[in-house]
Amino acid sequence: MKDRQIAEGWLRPDGQKGIRNYVAVVFTVECAEHVACEIAGRFDDIQVFGYDGCHANEFVTRVMSALVIHPNLYGLVVVSLGCEMLRGEQLVAAARTAGREARHVHIQRDGGTSASIRAGCAYVSDMLDRRDDISRCRFNLSDLRIGTNCGGSDALSGMTSNPAVGSLYDLVIDAGGTCFFDEITEMIGCADMAAGRASDDVAVKIREAVDRAVRIGVGSGFFGIATGNAEGGLTTIEEKSLGAFMKSGHRTIRDIVRVGERPQSPGLYLIDSIPDDLTRGASPISDAEDMSNAAAAGCHLLVFTTGRGSPLGSALMPVIKICGTPETIGSMGENIDVDTTPLLTGEASIEEMGAVLLDEVIRVIQGKKTCAEKLGHRELHMHYMVQRHTPCRC
């Protein structure tokens, strides 16, 4: 299975392989967002994302620098105002070093809104002309990097879609691929189970991250469980955590990596998305933030489980929506790619549903558009927090 070609990918000059060939417009501060959206809005199928704060720190620069070399990205136009802390020049340099086409629009230097939009449109137009010339390559399951997230969870998520994703993860890892899971705030209550699936060194790091999540939960008064979760039948962060943890499957957790790190060896990784220090500020957590963490890890696509329904997509990855709640399948069917309700009725086993998910993942790699892609969802929330850089050894 490892050597089986499942699709043609786009070969980037730095050796990465993409499953999409995006051109993106990237803003470096809220003041540049309108210009970026105007540029993107004048074309079909252009991604737009960025960071809206004026104050950027090492974390923001590190993660934005990882996002602009995403494997699905052909090229980008960076739109800066000029006086913000996140330097557009630095993002352009990072993208070019990785062989991506990158141009820079600078609103203060280029003469205001209209001139900047015109300049940006010219750059995008050039890139669109050239992006199909890039070489294609074999894309095997062992090339795949996949992320997961759950949003709008209910009591059924942990019994249907989440264990099905766990089974998909086992299949992808056994085929030599790389899988990431996140949401350490939703590992409170199951640190022992996670630590038991890791080497002693990694277990210590996992426990430290979960302890940090508990401290931050106590400090902020928020534990990642919301009113809608309780209405849907979930009671405590422990119950929600155990359900969420099912997404990680059964394989060894190879390491825990900081946001923006891209481990090169295949296997299962946990992304440490918890700030080092809350007293120095952080933006509110959201599902779109967890998804940007997966994109920063270089994930080609993301499987997203939902109970009560979520419409989210991503600017950098196709997002496959999975739901096992019959009411939501009925009310938000257009947002759901895979129905896992056969797990409720006993018509399918978790392993069979994992195989169904793998088939869908392969079709999406081959170019099938997900519901979120068809509906134009391209969210990406770049958040702010303080988290020191610790390079991973994998």
Add this chain to the structure above:
Amino acid sequence: MVLDSSDNVCTVLADAFNGDMIHLNGGHGTLRLSQGVRFGHKAALKHIRKNERIVKYGQAIGTALCDIEVGEWVHLHNMTSIVDPDFRRRLES
């Protein structure tokens, strides 16, 4: 649905009413509800004493705030988190 044989709660997969007899998966027999339980919510499989752990997936998901009878609805009115006991208060405010 019962997820682990050590669980003391099950998840109800359709809106159910006081007196309903529900069938449990995996050879766990039947349970008569002594209260209405909404879709996705939990019911007690056994008598749970105050301060006893609520167990689902074979793991503790919280603590009972009072004695809970077999067939009763188990939710935030009679159980609470071990790590985040304030969640109930935040929901009410």
